[in-house]
Amino acid sequence: MGAGCAPRVADDLAALVVGARRGERDATATLLTTLGPSMLQMVRRVLGANHADVEDVLQESLLALVRALPTFRGDCSTRHFGCRVATLTSLKARRRRLGEVAILAPADGEAAFEAVDEQDWALSSCRRQVLRRLLDELPAEQAEALTLHYLGGLTVEESARAASVPAETVRSRLRLAKVALRERAALDPSMSELLEDSL
Amino acid sequence: MKSIPVSCSDERAALARRGTLTASEWQDFATHLTTCIDCRMAWRLAADFDQSAPARAGDERMIARAVNLALTPAARKRGTMVRIAIAAAVTLVAAGVASGAMVLRARFAEPGGGLAMNENAAHPRSRGVGGLRAASVVSTPAPVAPAAEFPAQVSDDSVPYAIPLAVPLTGPTVVPAPEPARVSRPGAKPNARLPQRVASVEPVVDPASPLLSPPSQRDDAPGLFAQAMVERQEGRSQLATAGFRALQRRYPDSQEATVSLVSLGDLLFGAGNRAEALLAFEAYLVRAPSGTLAHEALVGKARALEALGRTTEAGSTWRTVAHQFPHSPYAQRALGAGIGGTSP
Numbered sequence: 131m132g133a134g135c136a137p138r139v140a141d142d143l144a145a146l147v148v149g150a151r152r153g154e155r156d157a158t159a160t161l162l163t164t165l166g167p168s169m170l171q172m173v174r175r176v177l178g179a180n181h182a183d184v185e186d187v188l189q190e191s192l193l194a195l196v197r198a199l200p201t202f203r204g205d206c207s208t209r210h211f212g213c214r215v216a217t218l219t220s221l222k223a224r225r226r227r228l229g230e231v232a233i234l235a236p237a238d239g240e241a242a243f244e245a246v247d248e249q250d251w252a253l254s255s256c257r258r259q260v261l262r263r264l265l266d267e268l269p270a271e272q273a274e275a276l277t278l279h280y281l282g283g284l285t286v287e288e289s290a291r292a293a294s295v296p297a298e299t300v301r302s303r304l305r306l307a308k309v310a311l312r313e314r315a316a317l318d319p320s321m322s323e324l325l326e327d328s329l
Numbered sequence: 330m331k332s333i334p335v336s337c338s339d340e341r342a343a344l345a346r347r348g349t350l351t352a353s354e355w356q357d358f359a360t361h362l363t364t365c366i367d368c369r370m371a372w373r374l375a376a377d378f379d380q381s382a383p384a385r386a387g388d389e390r391m392i393a394r395a396v397n398l399a400l401t402p403a404a405r406k407r408g409t410m411v412r413i414a415i416a417a418a419v420t421l422v423a424a425g426v427a428s429g430a431m432v433l434r435a436r437f438a439e440p441g442g443g444l445a446m447n448e449n450a451a452h453p454r455s456r457g458v459g460g461l462r463a464a465s466v467v468s469t470p471a472p473v474a475p476a477a478e479f480p481a482q483v484s485d486d487s488v489p490y491a492i493p494l495a496v497p498l499t500g501p502t503v504v505p506a507p508e509p510a511r512v513s514r515p516g517a518k519p520n521a522r523l524p525q526r527v528a529s530v531e532p533v534v535d536p537a538s539p540l541l542s543p544p545s546q547r548d549d550a551p552g553l554f555a556q557a558m559v560e561r562q563e564g565r566s567q568l569a570t571a572g573f574r575a576l577q578r579r580y581p582d583s584q585e586a587t588v589s590l591v592s593l594g595d596l597l598f599g600a601g602n603r604a605e606a607l608l609a610f611e612a613y614l615v616r617a618p619s620g621t622l623a624h625e626a627l628v629g630k631a632r633a634l635e636a637l638g639r640t641t642e643a644g645s646t647w648r649t650v651a652h653q654f655p656h657s658p659y660a661q662r663a664l665g666a667g668i669g670g671t672s673p
Contacts, residue, residue, distance in 0.1 A: 155400060156551050158399075158400060159396055159400055162392075162395075162396040162399055162400070163392060163393070163396050163621070164621070166392035166395065166396060167384065167388065167392065170388060170391070170392060171382050171384070174381070174382035175378050175381060175382045179381055179382045185391055185394070185395065188391065188392070188395045189394075189395040189398050189399065191395075192395050192396060192398070192399040193398070193399045195399070196399050196400075254377040254380065254381075255377075257373065257374055257377050258374075258377050258378060258381060261374055261377075261378075279339060279343065280371065280374055280375050280378060281378045283343060283346050283347070283375070283379070284343065285339075285340055285343040285344065286339050286340050286343070287340070301339065304339055308367055308370075308371065311370065311374075312366075312367060312370070315370065
């Protein structure tokens with residue numbers, strides 16, 4: 131257990147985790163089905179909603195979760211644990227396929243629904259792509275912290291529990307990642323322009 | 330490199346995203362955003378991602394396929410086999426190195442041996458080091474499988490897992506049914522890292538476990554549910570419908586019976602029995618108004634109402650979808666079209 135981690139947290143999926151660790155098929159199936167939507171959302175956010183490998187990476191994530199369950203001690207909630215598994219698997223998939231065309235394709239092109247302003251949608255999509263490209267280049271720990279916090283919406287404390295590291299470590303990683311993001315924004319005229327327009 | 334101001338609080342931003350800040354805290358945060366470009370950038374990016382990747386129709390099936398694969402022993406065995414192969418390869422290499430070292434030592438020991446003519450090679454210290462290296466190679470255990478791909482949390486105490494068990498589960502639990510393997514995309518490159526998808530679902534339980542038979546062969550609620558889902562995936566809709574009805578008749582209070590209402594509704598709707606499909610969807614929504622399949626049930630209900638010509642009620646149901654599931658593609662389209670009784 132990482133230093134500075136808080137005590138174990140209450141978890142509404144605890145009984146399912148225990149059953150899954152005992153090898154009960156039904157408990158494992160129910161656990162995976164319960165965590166599936168949030169893990170799928172995380173995979174989509176990291177890869178891009180329309181990325182061709184979304185389903186493959188989701189499968190990898192669920193497999194990784196099953197394999198990781200025996201080592202899961204409950205320092206964080208099962209949902210956040212699943213979120214981190216999906217994050218790491220997705221980031222790894224991005225880096226693995228950096229040289230391939232698929233990852234560079236306009237993977238974020240969710241259908242622009244009628245209710246959404248097209249220009250806003252395009253700007254938002256552009257910003258997401260900038261952040262995703264940054265994730266490919268950051269050190270793995272910073273990329274993980276940035277993903278859990280920005281893409282997953284976890285608090286610093288929750289990210290720290292999930293990663294079994296002190297909260298200060300997560301804050302430090304986030305600080306470094308933000309500096310890198312700002313540098314990236316400064317180098318990218320379209321991004322810096324977007325930042326000027328923010329709020 | 331400019332540093333990030335200490336006053337920037339990632340914690341506060343995360344709480345703001347969840348809407349859990351008080352009015353005064355929100356005011357402070359909003360004021361801070363106007364002056365801090367880093368927090369403003371972070372806030373905007375977070376909002377961008379919050380709006381992205383909404384749930385889609387068909388997600389449930391995609392998740393069910395992935396779950397089935399994760400539960401398939403072949404998939405897990407393949408990963409295990411890779412690890413065993415790596416361990417075996419390392420062991421063989423180590424044995425080879427050790428054997429080579431032993432041969433060299435034997436040659437050193439031979440009087441007049443070719444290598445013994447070399448003073449350095451014949452030096453006892455050199456031989457000792459060589460022997461020590463060989464011994465260290467032999468005694469090195471085969472590396473354990475690479476486990477750093479996921480957040481392994483190595484236990485450092487005697488209690489491996491201490492989450493309280495008394496916490497009741499909220500909402501219906503879903504036992505996913507076996508579904509057929511996903512058909513590969515045309516022209517898609519096979520992913521060698523992934524285990525091959527399988528059409529059949531084998532039991533994961535240990536032969537020594539009390540769960541000797543797979544769910545599809547058992548007569549309890551999960552077994553009946555699995556049987557019906559197998560019938561459905563293999564295209565035997567009538568048998569699947571009968572299976573779901575039997576499940577609801579025999580185990581009316583089971584979670585599987587509740588979950589099966591949505592599948593039954595889909596089957597009935599597909600068979601043209603819109604009125605009964607509507608009843609099934611409504612029954613699910615009554616039993617589990619915030620259940621895992623509430624979105625699917627609401628969409629099914631709206632479609633059934635439309636098919637029955639009850640457009641006003643259908644429009645109301647679509648608005649409920651939009652209200653309860655604002656990220657649903659149905660909701661987005663429904664709102665965009667400003668429907669009153671039209672299917673998105």
